[in-house]
Amino acid sequence: MRTTKVPGENNKHRVLMYALSTCGWCKRAKRLLRDNSIEYEYIDVDLCSMEDRERIRRDILSRGGRLSYPTIIVDDTILITSFQEDRIREALEI
Amino acid sequence: MTTLQKVRQRAESDARSRGYYLNPDLQFLENLLEGLKQNEERYDYPSCPCRISSGTFEVDRDIICPCDYRDADVEEYGYCYCALYVRKDVSEGKTPIRPIPERRPREKQERAYAVSAETSTEKLAERTAAFVDKPSEAKMKMWYCKQCGYVCFREEPPYICPICKAKREMFDEIRLKADTRDVA
Ligand code: SF4
Numbered sequence: 001m002r003t004t005k006v007p008g009e010n011n012k013h014r015v016l017m018y019a020l021s022t023c024g025w026c027k028r029a030k031r032l033l034r035d036n037s038i039e040y041e042y043i044d045v046d047l048c049s050m051e052d053r054e055r056i057r058r059d060i061l062s063r064g065g066r067l068s069y070p071t072i073i074v075d076d077t078i079l080i081t082s083f084q085e086d087r088i089r090e091a092l093e094i
Numbered sequence: 095m096t097t098l099q100k101v102r103q104r105a106e107s108d109a110r111s112r113g114y115y116l117n118p119d120l121q122f123l124e125n126l127l128e129g130l131k132q133n134e135e136r137y138d139y140p141s142c143p144c145r146i147s148s149g150t151f152e153v154d155r156d157i158i159c160p161c162d163y164r165d166a167d168v169e170e171y172g173y174c175y176c177a178l179y180v181r182k183d184v185s186e187g188k189t190p191i192r193p194i195p196e197r198r199p200r201e202k203q204e205r206a207y208a209v210s211a212e213t214s215t216e217k218l219a220e221r222t223a224a225f226v227d228k229p230s231e232a233k234m235k236m237w238y239c240k241q242c243g244y245v246c247f248r249e250e251p252p253y254i255c256p257i258c259k260a261k262r263e264m265f266d267e268i269r270l271k272a273d274t275r276d277v278a
Binding site: 020021023024025026028045046053054057066067068083084085 | 193
């Protein structure tokens with residue numbers, strides 16, 4: 001699965017975002033991370049291969065998430081559904 | 095090819111006709127309109143920018159903007175799932191805009207993935223036909239609004255009547271003697 005890595009000074013946490021390229025909330029989430037210099041990886045699920053899309057669906061559901069975007073996974077343990085700014089800030093300590 | 099201008103005009107006139115407003119955050123609004131335009135170019139119909147489309151019209155029909163869930167969401171939360179269409183109090187900044195839960199049933203979301211996964215296999219035509227056409231057509235029914243007489247043909251009645259805003263309970267099924275599959 002090919003993710004895009006966005007470099008940032010703050011790499012305290014490993015952050016993966018499943019996003020949609022067309023979605024307003026996903027753009028908000030990406031901007032929040034960028035504004036706080038967070039290093040993160042993302043994949044636009046609407047643009048990836050069908051196989052990857054299916055893999056992502058299984059990954060989200062196996063972690064107890066929902067098929068809503070953005071879905072943000074912090075340190076492979078915390079899953080945040082939708083742009084819940086408070087929860088994202090808390091998980092990333094920003 | 096559609097233009098951003100056309101997408102904007104369509105959304106504006108739709109909002110006006112329903113007494114809604116567009117998101118007052120101009121950058122956020124611009125992103126959504128751009129997303130709608132991209133989806134229209136990609137799929138030939140403007141499916142919801144904040145949901146994943148299957149690319150199959152039949153499967154995505156309920157999330158073509160304005161989606162089937164908009165009116166219920168605007169009524170309950172003040173804005174739609176994407177926050178493109180908002181209520182007056184929200185447009186005036188009196189109610190904050192935060193993400194709301196997905197109203198689209200899980201099985202419909204899953205169908206989008208299942209159908210897209212099928213496109214990568216050789217069985218596409220046969221499986222899509224089995225998946226999409228037969229079950230959904232068999233489930234298609236005629237509904238009418240007891241308040242204003244609006245009639246539609248779909249699996250379930252709308253959450254809210256698009257004409258008179260009556261609730262779902264006001265809809266009744268029209269039972270035809272002929273097999274409804276012939277109507278389609
Ligand atoms: S949630 Fe809003 S923007 Fe998305 S399809 Fe529905 S009405 Fe359109």
